[in-house]
Amino acid sequence: MPPKKLNLGCGRDTKPGWVNLDSVNLPGVNVVHDIEKLPLPFADGEFDEILCHDIIEHLNNYIPLLKELWRILQPGGIILVRAPHFTSKTNFIDPTHRRLFSVDTFDFFLKNSPLKLKRGYILDFAFSGIRSRRITFEAGSPLFFYNRFIAKIVNSSTRLQSFYESTLVSRLFPALNIEIILVK
Numbered sequence: 001m002p003p004k005k006l007n008l009g010c011g012r013d014t015k016p017g018w019v020n021l022d023s024v025n026l027p028g029v030n031v032v033h034d035i036e037k038l039p040l041p042f043a044d045g046e047f048d049e050i051l052c053h054d055i056i057e058h059l060n061n062y063i064p065l066l067k068e069l070w071r072i073l074q075p076g077g078i079i080l081v082r083a084p085h086f087t088s089k090t091n092f093i094d095p096t097h098r099r100l101f102s103v104d105t106f107d108f109f110l111k112n113s114p115l116k117l118k119r120g121y122i123l124d125f126a127f128s129g130i131r132s133r134r135i136t137f138e139a140g141s142p143l144f145f146y147n148r149f150i151a152k153i154v155n156s157s158t159r160l161q162s163f164y165e166s167t168l169v170s171r172l173f174p175a176l177n178i179e180i181i182l183v184k
Contacts, residue, residue: 003048006072009035009055018051038064042072053082057097063123066109070125070184078131079182081106085135085175086165103133103161106180131181135161138176147173 007018014020014028021031021040033041036059050069056062069079084090086100107113111126134155137147150173154164164170 004046005049005051006042006047007051008069009052013053015051019047035065036060038068040068040072044071045074045077046072048074048077050077050079052079055083056081057083057091057099057101060098062099067123067125070127073184075184077184079127079184081180081182082177085178087170087174088176089174090176101178102165103135103158103178103180104165105178106130106133106182109182127182127184129183131183132179133158133161133181134179135164135175136177136179137173 002017005015005018007013007015007020010018010020010022010029011024012026012028014026019031020029021033021035022029023032023034025032031041035055050073052069056065059065073079083099083101084097086102091097091100106127107130109123109125109127110130111128113126135151137151138144139147154160154175
């Protein structure tokens with residue numbers, strides 16, 4: 001049986017062979033559902049992979065959605081999250097953005113996360129790990145030619161990602177997005 005994949009909040013970016021869910025009935029959308037109205041119309045462990053690009057920053061509270069995605073994901077399945085980095089100019093341009101994100105934000109949703117334990121967060125779900133985490137930068141413009149070098153350095157280790165985010169470097173060279181792969 002081929003892997004079952006969910007393209008959550010797909011908009012016009014529908015993908016063949018995926019279940020494409022959006023709140024608007026656009027061409028290629030298989031399931032019309034508001035992701036802030038839970039539960040989602042899927043069975044426990046139904047999906048191997050969930051694509052969650054440019055969605056969670058628009059939600060009033062994304063934690064219930066993450067819990068719901070955890071529910072419909074098979075053990076060992078992955079969620080690919082892309083959201084604006086907290087230094088991204090799109091955070092301040094788009095009035096529908098409600099949240100800011102760091103590469104460390106999703107550590108709160110891991111089993112035995114030092115961040116979660118230190119702050120006393122208690123959640124009734126937890127992912128087993130993060131397969132990868134990446135900070136992306138604006139590209140394609142001659143004005144930002146240096147960003148590919150910055151991205152390579154910043155993403156060479158989690159230590160350098162943390163250094164980047166906690167120092168003036170992130171204000172001098174603002175990022176665009178974070179991309180995280182969560183594993184159930």
